[in-house]
Amino acid sequence: MRAADVTSHAFGATVEARPDPVIHVFIEADAGGRRPARANTQRIRQASDRIRQLDRAVDRQRGVMTTNLLSLPRDQRLAGRTAIVTGSSSGIGEAIAHVLAASGAHVVVHGRDVDRAEAVAAAITGGGGAASVVTGDLAESPAAARAFAAQAAEALGGWVDVLVNNAGIFPIGPTPELSDDDVAALLATNVRVPHDLVGALAPGMVERGSGAIVNITSWMAHVGTPNVGLYPATKSALEHLTQAWAAEFGPRGVRVNAVAPGATLTPGNASALEILKMMTAVSPAGQPGRPIDIAHAVRFLASDEASYIHGQVLSVDGGIVAARVG
């Protein structure tokens, strides 16, 4: 079965209206960023269980051990840097937050769900990393996104070195049937929010003469798929913004790039493992990706190792767009 044949709604996420405005919850952000925070064992256990469940689901079909986010090798690649990862209470963003923290960055963990965001941050700080939590619905309004940017920068000590625009939603369905609410939420979450955050945070990076922005797009932006029209279009828009922002901010020291994940098993689509397996069966990798696969690429683009890379989209998709093996 080709990816283009997949027409099910099964991997669409539901969009929930959440009443909370941006809330600032600050936990255990020790100034040096190295001292393990007091262990919040229950929260760490919750985060560990979730990670292990997803890892086991991929393991079963890969037949290989996956990387445990809770015991990542540590290094100094991002030592002294600060990073915001939107949507890091879950899935790909959660892995990105862990990986950036393992390389020494002080990370703002974010999502709408306060408990899950706190659990992720507790797991990071429990392992010796530095994490703060700032939660809120970014799609609610441009003012909410800008308030989040200000609060996250404050939590990080006043400056932001790395912004990862990861929060995203993926409701799909036949074009005539996509609800007005889904259309509005897709455009707001996947396009307007990154635009608002870059508008709020890039000037500070420019002022300091350095910064890295990584946008999370999708393999689906690179292939037409029936009944999945607007979601990939929002990611195409973000890829264009990646190039435009590289041109706008690159000459002033801020690198802007993107990572386009392939079909990756996360809480957002965990109920559709069989569909993910079918979609990826004909790709060179032959199986769904892991959040950590995406996180490693983000860390590379955020680090000085990528200092000559501007305006690129790095596909981490198991070759699903480039090749067919069946």
Ligand SMILES: NC(=O)c1ccc[n+]([C@@H]2O[C@H](COP(=O)([O-])OP(=O)(O)OC[C@H]3O[C@@H](n4cnc5c(N)ncnc54)[C@H](OP(=O)(O)O)[C@@H]3O)[C@@H](O)[C@H]2O)c1
């Ligand atoms: N999984 C894949 O196969 C795949 C493939 C290609 C691209 N991607 C992209 O990768 C990114 C992450 O996907 P995922 O699979 O990891 O999704 P996920 O498990 O559903 O996680 C999405 C994250 O975004 C947050 N979020 C969503 N809407 C938000 C809003 N309005 N305000 C604040 N936070 C919001 C969620 O927060 P709460 O849950 O706490 O509310 C959660 O932390 C998305 O941009 C997605 O389009 C995913």
